[in-house]
Amino acid sequence: MHTSALEHLRSxxxxxxxxxxxxxxxxxxxCSGRLVDEANGxxxxxxxxxxxxxxxxxxxxSFGDQWNRYRRTQLDxxxxxTLSRDRFFRDTGWTDLQGQRVxxxxxxxxxxxxxxxxxxxxxxSIDYSTAVNACWxxxxxxxxxxxxxxxxxxxxxxxxxxxxxxxxxxxxxxxDVKKSFMSLLPYLRSDGELAVDVYRKTPWTTRWTSKFWYRxxxxxxxxxxxxxxxxxxxxxxxxxxxxxxxxxxxxxxVPAVVPCWNYTGDLPLPADQVTMWAVLDTFDALTPAYDxxxxxxxxxxxxxxxxxxxxxVRYGGNGILGNARKP
Numbered sequence: 001m002h003t004s005a006l007e008h009l010r011s012x013x014x015x016x017x018x019x020x021x022x023x024x025x026x027x028x029x030x031c032s033g034r035l036v037d038e039a040n041g042x043x044x045x046x047x048x049x050x051x052x053x054x055x056x057x058x059x060x061x062s063f064g065d066q067w068n069r070y071r072r073t074q075l076d077x078x079x080x081x082t083l084s085r086d087r088f089f090r091d092t093g094w095t096d097l098q099g100q101r102v103x104x105x106x107x108x109x110x111x112x113x114x115x116x117x118x119x120x121x122x123x124x125s126i127d128y129s130t131a132v133n134a135c136w137x138x139x140x141x142x143x144x145x146x147x148x149x150x151x152x153x154x155x156x157x158x159x160x161x162x163x164x165x166x167x168x169x170x171x172x173x174x175x176d177v178k179k180s181f182m183s184l185l186p187y188l189r190s191d192g193e194l195a196v197d198v199y200r201k202t203p204w205t206t207r208w209t210s211k212f213w214y215r216x217x218x219x220x221x222x223x224x225x226x227x228x229x230x231x232x233x234x235x236x237x238x239x240x241x242x243x244x245x246x247x248x249x250x251x252x253x254v255p256a257v258v259p260c261w262n263y264t265g266d267l268p269l270p271a272d273q274v275t276m277w278a279v280l281d282t283f284d285a286l287t288p289a290y291d292x293x294x295x296x297x298x299x300x301x302x303x304x305x306x307x308x309x310x311x312x313v314r315y316g317g318n319g320i321l322g323n324a325r326k327p
Contacts, residue, residue: 001030001051005146008124008161011037011044012053012154018044029141044156049140050132053150057129059175062287064130065223067109070280071134074111078138079273084111085118091317092166092195097121100163103187105152106170110135116166117142124157126150152180159186164193169318172199173288181302188326194308199293200319207255207262209293211285214259218286226287234279238262259285296320 009018016039023033023046034043035051045052057064072078076085089095098120107113107125113135116123124146125135132149139145150156152174165188174180181196188194202209218226241262244254255262261281264274285291296313299320303311308324315321 001046001049001146002028002141002143003030006035008146008158009035009051009148009156010158011039011042012151012156014039014042015158016040027141048133048136049147050136051148051150051156053148053154053156054128059289060127060129060131060173062129062223062283062289063108063127063173064133065227066280066283066287067129067131067134069227070276070283071109071138073109073273073276073280075109075114075138076111077114079269081268083267085115087317088112088115091168091197091321093312093323094164094193094195097164101161102164102166103155103157103162103184105155105165105167105184107131107135107147108169110138112166112168113139113145117144120144121164124148124162126152126155128152153183155183155187157187160189162187162189162192164188164195167196169197171196172292172294173290175290177292177294178298178302182306185306185308185326190326192326194322194324194326196322197317198299198320198322199291200315201293201295205256206252207260208285210256211259211291214286215291219289223287227283230282230286231279234260234282235275238264238275238278261285294320 006020011018014037016037018035019038021034021036023030029049030046031049033046036043076082100121102116102121102123104113104123104125107127108131113125122144126148128151132147136147148156165184167184171177171180237258237260241255241260242264244250259282261278263277299322300313303324309327310325312323
């Protein structure tokens with residue numbers, strides 16, 4: 001954490017300003033110490049450069065496991081693609097981010113963190129899970145990055161503070177999806193822009209929704225066991241899956257039976273990276289505590305209830321994309 005960030009950090013529940021105590025520095029960054037709410041004496045630890053506003057990862061621990069193990073897989077500068085960059089600008093519709101103050105709600109390993117920093121944003125990124133450690137390893141230290149382990153329902157920032165709020169891959173994995181969406185809005189300034197996505201709820205089973213047959217089992221297993229199973233069968237299954245893709249009758253049925261996030265032919269990745277992405281995203285599908293896909297109608301209703309303007313809710317990305325402006 002850089003000391004200039006202290007001006008903009010708040011105690012999550014009281015909204016009080018915080019003071020720095022017991023600070024230890026490394027390369028100009030605060031590597032350890034405490035942030036103290038002097039009004040009530042409560043303090044928050046800074047561990048490995050990151051302020052920790054939550055005591056543990058709680059229901060998000062699967063994402064901590066996931067992103068720390070596969071932390072480089074989806075970052076453009078490590079996989080040699082522009083997939084994350086292209087997706088970000090295509091789906092948000094944002095262009096000039098230079099000097100814009102942006103909240104990234106749910107950073108994971110930092111695939112979009114890299115994109116936002118490269119675009120010149122003044123970036124505040126949070127994640128509830130220990131994925132913040134992976135994000136820091138991939139993107140920190142950076143003079144424009146403030147990274148915190150924090151709760152979406154109690155963010156450690158001033159209200160009406162951000163020019164833009166970005167939240168991809170997060171909402172459906174929280175206990176209350178609508179509440180999570182609404183929790184973002186107080187932090188967006190008037191005339192600020194919002195970009196979110198959420199999984200799409202469908203009445204039919206596909207490769208991407210067959211996970212719901214297995215999640216009642218996999219979410220009760222140890223994550224280590226599930227990971228080992230996935231790392232064993234996915235590389236062996238992908239060639240078989242590719243074979244069935246050439247058979248008209250089987251190409252939709254077989255992938256819906258065996259959960260495998262096989263992007264062969266969908267993403268411009270070499271075979272080894274297709275396997276890495278498939279292992280990562282299959283684990284991502286089978287282990288989170290919560291997975292609540294939504295309908296277009298439900299997402300539209302949130303934007304309407306929030307009184308947002310310039311609303312664009314449509315199918316795309318990982319399911320449903322939503323953009324709007326706060327009046």
